[in-house]
Amino acid sequence: MAKLVLTIDDDLYVHRIIEEALAGFCKLIHAKDGEQGFKLAKKHTPDIILLDIEMPGKSGYEICQALKEDELTHDIPVMFLSSKVELTDRVKGYSVGASDYITKPFNTEELMARIKVLYEYRQQCVKLKYDVAKAQNTAAMALAESGDMGRIVRFVGQSFHSHNFHSLSEHLLAFFSPFNLDVVVVFWYQGSSFFYSLESGVCPLEQELLDQHRNATRFVDIGNSTIINYPKISLLIKNMPVDNRALYGRYKDLFPHILEVTNEKVVAMERNENSFEQATQISTALQDIVKQLNSQNIAQNDYAKQFIEQLHELDCAIKQQQIQTNTADLTLYMSQLDHTMELLVSANSDLAFIKYQLKQVTESRNELLCNLRSKVEQASAQSLAHQSDIELF
Incomplete structure (x- = not known):
């Protein structure tokens, strides 16, 4: 069903603009002043009224107030069309019962969007009356x-x-x-x-x-x-x-x-929501850290394996050289390499322990989140039971 819109304005140019802007979007009724607009509103009970403020005779404020005092037109949303941009003018418009306020000049998209919102608003009002x-x-x-x-x-x-x-x-x-x-x-x-x-x-x-x-x-x-x-x-x-x-x-x-x-x-x-978000962020961050440590641990294991292999090759080469040329004793170098290998193994062990600790923290954080969600769900269930008990009485 097409929307029925009543335009009340003493400016024919404004009527022409609105006609062109809303063509095919809704059905229009035009009134050249407030008195005529008031009569047409009572006769046709449009879905929305577009009302100018400054007109000869009664002003838009007076017409809006009259519309809101009349039982037949009381529920029709009124949108003021005006070149006045001050907040005080909007407040005055609301005081006499207007539902929206748009300043001149306006573009087609804005006018159509606001009419759509007001139309949905009126439909909502009608529906809510049944409640x-x-x-x-x-x-x-x-x-x-x-x-x-x-x-x-x-x-x-x-x-x-x-x-x-x-x-x-x-x-x-x-x-x-x-x-x-x-x-x-x-x-x-x-x-x-x-x-x-x-x-x-x-x-x-x-x-x-x-x-x-x-x-x-x-x-x-x-x-x-x-x-x-x-x-x-x-x-x-x-x-x-x-x-x-x-x-x-x-x-x-x-x-x-x-x-x-x-x-x-x-x-x-809000505080509970922030707590959930913070806990989730921490848990995500910890999971990322564990993933990074896993990756680093794999790389370090590869490096350690490579180091051991190289050390073994060096040891064999040195022994072979000693047999062939009877060169100087290289025990000191071997000792240093052995010590370096021990440090690498120790660092790898420490890294594994850190990964284990972070995994424990992540599991604790996840358990905390589950407990928090469980409490909220229990409270919601209690709320529903509480409401049901009230309705029984």
């Missing part, structure tokens, strides 16, 4: 706990048995469900970012805002949204009750507790 029932069951279970600290203690126990971000995010998002908050969580892990949400997908602009404010203060308020930052985790609360000062203050006092626990869990996961 709301499960979230509600989780919320009911969480509400049965005795107060906020009881829910935190419950989460601490659940997080202990979580060894991947999928499991950890499920427990974390379930914690926030009883508060009727729509949240997005991102884990900052080894140079990568992993985004999760409970009731909707994570749109590109939300990802960008979290990334832009990652190194900001602990709390960042953006309109009705709040970002809470920790080194390894950031939380975006999309419907923070900023107008209710008492509830807002309570949440700001409560949520850092669970985020601090989650941050430490991610740190532990």
